[in-house]
Amino acid sequence: MKRNSINSASTTEEKIKNAAREVFLKKGYAATRTRDIAETAGENLALINYYFKSKENLHRIIMLETMGAFINTMIPVFNNPDTSLDEKIEQIVSNYTDLFLDRPDIPLFILNQINQNADKFLDHVQVKANIMQSHFFVQLAKKLKNSTYSPMHFFISFMGMIIFPFAASPMIQGLRGSSDAELKAFLKERKELVPAWAKLILKA
Amino acid sequence: MKRNSINSASTTEEKIKNAAREVFLKKGYAATRTRDIAETAGENLALINYYFKSKENLHRIIMLETMGAFINTMIPVFNNPDTSLDEKIEQIVSNYTDLFLDRPDIPLFILNQINQNADKFLDHVQVKANIMQSHFFVQLAKKLKNSTYSPMHFFISFMGMIIFPFAASPMIQGLRGSSDAELKAFLKERKELVPAWAKLILKA
DNA sequence: AAAAAAGTTAATCAAATGATTAAATCAATC
């Protein structure tokens, strides 16, 4: 019978899934060996197939979970009818920064998924409905009614300012010669800066 | 003897290198099969090893070339003592947009390289000297002397606004429901927008 | 034109890799 008490991530199945998450996000699907996952989990190789049927299926599970983490950070804020545009901007930056500080491999993993399998990403999350028709985009459209650029242009720049620093963090670290802690501090500073810049751009 | 007339990319060696560039940039090192490269090149599998010794060596060559394309777009502009800060901003955006419109796979390829092998990237290009001590950064530091944020923060946001749209282009296409041509037009519009926003941020 | 060098090909090798199996161990239900 399966251990299932207080979900202490201590069942074999959970150990494997956690190991798979770690390795897949760090190295990508093709570079990941099932033996890497087994070793990282400290479990026998055959248990991967016993619990998850195949490498591909295990990856599918990790991918959907990770996409979920990415999207669920966005959707509720986007579709909250009770917050102002400025509040939404602050919350998006804050939520994503917290998520990526905790899980820095997510941005590049998602970008790679989007490029390898755009349909799966777009379908899975119904991004179109949840973003293009969100309250956020309605507010943006109103704000930019007389502007020279579209809400999409703002959105892309906004997301770029949030996500790019994490996807390029080893470069930042190299340029600044900073430790892991200093890098984190630098990235955290952007919680204040990015919203300020975003609002500035919107006023233009 | 090697054909070497007008460099029409028609020698076997060039065909293989072009095929390798195409496949490596699209799928990454681990997901690329040497047989993919041979098939894409329309040449015999053994010729890859005949001309390039190993898959790894061929990838090294492509990687260094691609890093070169990325860096050489930046360095000359950064270190030009005869242009203003605003002019540098315009040129960087323009040069990178042109490069990525032509070769859209570069951004994600570089980001992956940076994350898999930061040292090689930083060493190879002497990024630190060429960027941190560039004329551009001197101008930035002067401009931001009394600002609340550092040149690095600006630089990262600036690069994010330029690069992110290309790394996330399939998402943009999905959201807008746009054709390849429409996507290109959208990305080209940013040649005007991003410099305007960058200057705005600098004034703050 | 003969000899040598360069280029190309199909076949094959050895290692890596995802997956499976059958036996062994552990847990829980009667």
Next chain:
DNA sequence: GATTGATTTAATCATTTGATTAACTTTTTT
């Protein structure tokens, strides 16, 4: 506590994959 079912293990399989080889062809040199 014996039995049944779930879990774990080591060994093995079949395929894929990067690389090599040896024969063959084309090109260059003498």
